[in-house]
Amino acid sequence: MEVGILLILGIGVFGGILGAWFFQKIRIPQVIGYIAIGLIIGQSGFGIIGELQLPTLRPFSYLALAFIGFLVGGELEAKIFKQYGRQFTGIMLGEGLGAFLIVGTASGLLLWWVTGNIPAALAGGLVLGAISSATDPASTVDVLWEYRSKGLLTTSLVSVVALDDALALTLYALGTTVAGLLVGGEFSYVEIFRSLGIELIGSVLLGIACGFGLSFLLKHSESGDRSLTLLVGSLLLIAGVSLAAHLDVILCAMAAGATLINHSPHRSKPLMHTLRAFAAPIYVMFFVLVGARLQLDSQPAWLWGIVAVYVIGRTLGKYGGAWLGAKWSGSPPLLQNNLGLGLFAQGGVAVGLSMMAGQHLSGVELVGGLDLGAVVVSAVTATTLIVQLIGPACVKYTITRTGEIGCNVTEEDIIATLKVADVMQPDPVCVREEELLSTVFDTIAQTDQLSFPVVNPQGACIGVISLESLKTLFVEQEIWSWMLAGDVMVPVQDILHSDTPLEEALSLMEQMEAEETILRDPDTHVPVGLFDLRSAKRSVSRKLLQMQGS
Amino acid sequence: MAESGSHLLDEALSPQRIFLTHARSKDELLSHLITQMGQCGEVDDQEALRSAIFMREGLMSTGIGLGIGVPHARISSIRRMVLAIAVNDQPLDDYESIDNQPVQIVFLVAGRPDQQSNYVRLLAVLSHVVKQETNRQALIQAGSSDEVYEVLRKAL
Numbered sequence: 001m002e003v004g005i006l007l008i009l010g011i012g013v014f015g016g017i018l019g020a021w022f023f024q025k026i027r028i029p030q031v032i033g034y035i036a037i038g039l040i041i042g043q044s045g046f047g048i049i050g051e052l053q054l055p056t057l058r059p060f061s062y063l064a065l066a067f068i069g070f071l072v073g074g075e076l077e078a079k080i081f082k083q084y085g086r087q088f089t090g091i092m093l094g095e096g097l098g099a100f101l102i103v104g105t106a107s108g109l110l111l112w113w114v115t116g117n118i119p120a121a122l123a124g125g126l127v128l129g130a131i132s133s134a135t136d137p138a139s140t141v142d143v144l145w146e147y148r149s150k151g152l153l154t155t156s157l158v159s160v161v162a163l164d165d166a167l168a169l170t171l172y173a174l175g176t177t178v179a180g181l182l183v184g185g186e187f188s189y190v191e192i193f194r195s196l197g198i199e200l201i202g203s204v205l206l207g208i209a210c211g212f213g214l215s216f217l218l219k220h221s222e223s224g225d226r227s228l229t230l231l232v233g234s235l236l237l238i239a240g241v242s243l244a245a246h247l248d249v250i251l252c253a254m255a256a257g258a259t260l261i262n263h264s265p266h267r268s269k270p271l272m273h274t275l276r277a278f279a280a281p282i283y284v285m286f287f288v289l290v291g292a293r294l295q296l297d298s299q300p301a302w303l304w305g306i307v308a309v310y311v312i313g314r315t316l317g318k319y320g321g322a323w324l325g326a327k328w329s330g331s332p333p334l335l336q337n338n339l340g341l342g343l344f345a346q347g348g349v350a351v352g353l354s355m356m357a358g359q360h361l362s363g364v365e366l367v368g369g370l371d372l373g374a375v376v377v378s379a380v381t382a383t384t385l386i387v388q389l390i391g392p393a394c395v396k397y398t399i400t401r402t403g404e405i406g407c408n409v410t411e412e413d414i415i416a417t418l419k420v421a422d423v424m425q426p427d428p429v430c431v432r433e434e435e436l437l438s439t440v441f442d443t444i445a446q447t448d449q450l451s452f453p454v455v456n457p458q459g460a461c462i463g464v465i466s467l468e469s470l471k472t473l474f475v476e477q478e479i480w481s482w483m484l485a486g487d488v489m490v491p492v493q494d495i496l497h498s499d500t501p502l503e504e505a506l507s508l509m510e511q512m513e514a515e516e517t518i519l520r521d522p523d524t525h526v527p528v529g530l531f532d533l534r535s536a537k538r539s540v541s542r543k544l545l546q547m548q549g550s
Numbered sequence: 551m552a553e554s555g556s557h558l559l560d561e562a563l564s565p566q567r568i569f570l571t572h573a574r575s576k577d578e579l580l581s582h583l584i585t586q587m588g589q590c591g592e593v594d595d596q597e598a599l600r601s602a603i604f605m606r607e608g609l610m611s612t613g614i615g616l617g618i619g620v621p622h623a624r625i626s627s628i629r630r631m632v633l634a635i636a637v638n639d640q641p642l643d644d645y646e647s648i649d650n651q652p653v654q655i656v657f658l659v660a661g662r663p664d665q666q667s668n669y670v671r672l673l674a675v676l677s678h679v680v681k682q683e684t685n686r687q688a689l690i691q692a693g694s695s696d697e698v699y700e701v702l703r704k705a706l
Contacts, residue, residue, distance in 0.1 A: 472671070482614040
C-alpha cells in the first residue's frame with residue numbers, strides 16, 4: 001500500500017505519543033516509546049515506513065538533529081565551562097576512549113576468532129571501537145528534559161554528550177585510516193583526515209557564524225513570534241547548508257546554539273524555551289524514524305556475539321572510562337560514581353558513521369559471504385536498538401539516584417500538578433447559624449481565617465461570614481447581643497471544588513476578585529475546606545523549594 | 551457601601567407600613583405585619599417571607615429588650631429592603647426577649663440576601679433609636695402612623 005508522507009508523519013507523531021504515554025505509565029522514558037512505535041511501524045514491523053519512505057523522510061531527521069543540536073548547544077554556557085571545563089574534558093576523554101579501547105579490543109578479538117583474518121579483525125575492531133565512543137545527545141537530553149532534571153550531574157551529562165561527537169569523529173577518522181591501511185583498500189588517510197578535519201572545523205565555524213548572525217537578527221526582531229520564525233528558518237538553513245557542504249548538522253547547530261546563548265543570553269533563553277515546545281512533534285517523529293530504520297534481519301550467530309561484546313564492552317568502557325576521567329580530572333564523587341550511567345544512549349552519529357564504514361569496508365570479505373562493512377552496519381544497528389532501550393532508562397536511573405530528577409521546575413509546573421484539595425485548609429472553623437454574633441466574634445478572634453462557613457444543625461454550610469461582612473459588623477457592636485450568625489451570613493458561592501485544578505482555581509479567584517472561599521461537599525453541603533489565596537501560594541512556594549532541593 | 555441611617559429609613563419605610571395594632575399574641579402581630587408587608591408591592595412571595603420570619607423566630611426570639619421586637623429575614627423574592635412597624639396597644643407577654651420584658655413595639659425588616667451591609671446597618675440604626683427612653687415613649691404614645699413616622703425621622 002502506498003502511504004503518503006503526510007499520513008506517515010501523522011501516524012508517526014500520533015503513534016509516538018501513544019507509545020510514550022504507555023511507556024510513561026510504566027515509568028519508562030518516553031523516548032523508548034517513540035522508538036518502540038517506530039519499530040512496530042517500521043522495517044522490522046508492519047513496514048508502513050519502509051525502504052521507499054525512509055530516504056524521503058531523511059531530511060526530516062536532519063532537521064530534528066539541527067533542533068536537538070541547537071538546543072543542546074543552548075545549554076553550553078561558557079561560565080559553566082570555565083568552572084568545570086577540565087572535568088568535562090577529562091570525563092569525555094575517559095568515557096570515549098574507554099568505550100573505544102574495550103569495544104575495539106573485544107570485537108577485534110572476536111572477529112579474529114571467527115574469521116582468522118587478523119587485518120580484517122583489527123580493522124573491524126578499530127571502526128566499531130570508534131563508533132562506540134559516540135553518545136546520543138538527543139535521547140539523553142530528551143530524558144533530562146522529560147524529567148526536568150537539574151544539577152551538576154545534569155549539566156555535566158549535557159556537556160559531555162555534546163562534546164563527545166567530536167571525539168567520535170576524530171577516533172573514526174583515525175580508525176578508518178588505520179583500517180584502510182590494514183585491509184589494503186583504497187584509503188588515503190590524508191584524504192580522510194582532511195575531510196574529517198574540514199567537517200569538524202567547518203561545522204563549528206559555520207555554527208559560530210550562524211550564532212552571531214542570529215544574535216544580530218534577534219536583536220532587531222520586534223516580536224516573539226517573529227523571533228521563533230527567524231530561529232526555525234535559521235535552523236533549516238543550518239541543516240541545509242551543512243548537508244550541502246558535507247558538514248555535521250548536529251555539531252554545526254550545537255555551535256550556533258552555544259554561540260547564541262553566550263552572546264545574548266537574556267534574549268535567547270526564553271526563545272530556547274519556546275523552541276523546545278515547538279520542536280516536540282519533530283522530536284517524536286525523529287525517534288519514531290530511528291526505530292523504523294532499525295532492521296533486525298536473520299544474522300549469523302557470531303554477529304550476535306559481536307553485538308553482545310559491543311554492548312557489554314561499551315557499557316563497561318563508558319562507565320569505567322567516565323569514572324577514571326572524573327577521578328583524573330578531580331571531579332566530585334557525584335560525577336565519578338554516576339555520570340557514566342548516563343552515557344549509554346547511541347544514536348544518529350553512530351548510525352551515520354556505520355553507514356560510512358559500510359561503504360568504505362564493503363570490499364573486505366569475511367566468512368559466509370558477509371563483508372566487514374555489512375557486519376559493522378548490522379552490529380551498530382542492533383546495538384543501537386539495545387542501547388536506545390537501556391540508555392534512556394539508565395539516564396533516568398542516574399538522575400533519580402542523585403536526586404536531580406524533577407529539580408528543574410517552576411511555580412507554573414507545580415501549580416499544574418496540584419488540585420485545590422492539595423492546598424486548601426481542611427476542616428475550617430465553622431459557626432452555627434443560631435450562634436450570637438458576640439460568640440461568633442470570640443471564635444473569630446481565635447483563628448486567622450478570613451471567612452467562616454455558617455452551618456445549620458445538620459452540619460450543612462448554608463452561608464458564609466466573609467471579611468467584608470466582618471468589617472460592617474465590627475462597627476455595629478450594639479447588635480452583637482441579639483443578632484445571629486445566620487442573620488448576617490451571605491450566600492455561599494460554590495466557586496471551587498476539591499478536585500478543581502489549582503491553575504483553574506487561581507484564575508477563577510482572580511476573576512471573582514476573591515481572597516478566600518469555602519468548599520462544600522457537592523451532595524451534603526458540609527464544608528470540606530477553605531481555599532485561601534495567600535495560603536495556596538505559600539504552599540506552592542514551599543513545594544517548589546522542596547523539589548528544587550533547597 | 552452602607553448608607554446613612556435617615557436615608558435607609560426613607561428608602562425602607564413609608565407611613566403606609568406603620569400600624570397601631572391591637573394584637574393579643576406575638577404570632578397574631580407578626581402575621582398581621584407580614585400580610586400588610588406582602589401587600590405593599592415589594593414582596594413577590596408573601597409565604598416565603600412568612601416562612602423565613604417564623605423560621606428565624608424558631609432559632610431565637612427577636613425580642614431585643616426594652617419592649618422592642620425586631621423580627622427580620624432576608625429572602626430573594628423581595629425587590630428591595632422594606633420595613634414595617636407595629637405599635638401595639640399593650641405589651642405582648644409571649645414575645646420572648648433578652649431582658650424578659652414584654653414587647654410592645656415591633657420593627658419587621660425584610661431584605662434581599664445580597665443586601666447584607668444595608669440590612670445590618672438598618673437594624674443597628676433601629677436598635678440605636680429605641681435605646682432612648684424618650685423615643686420609645688414617643689412611639690408608644692403616638693396617635694397615628696404619621697406621628698410614629700415623624701418620631702423616627704426626628705430621632706435620626
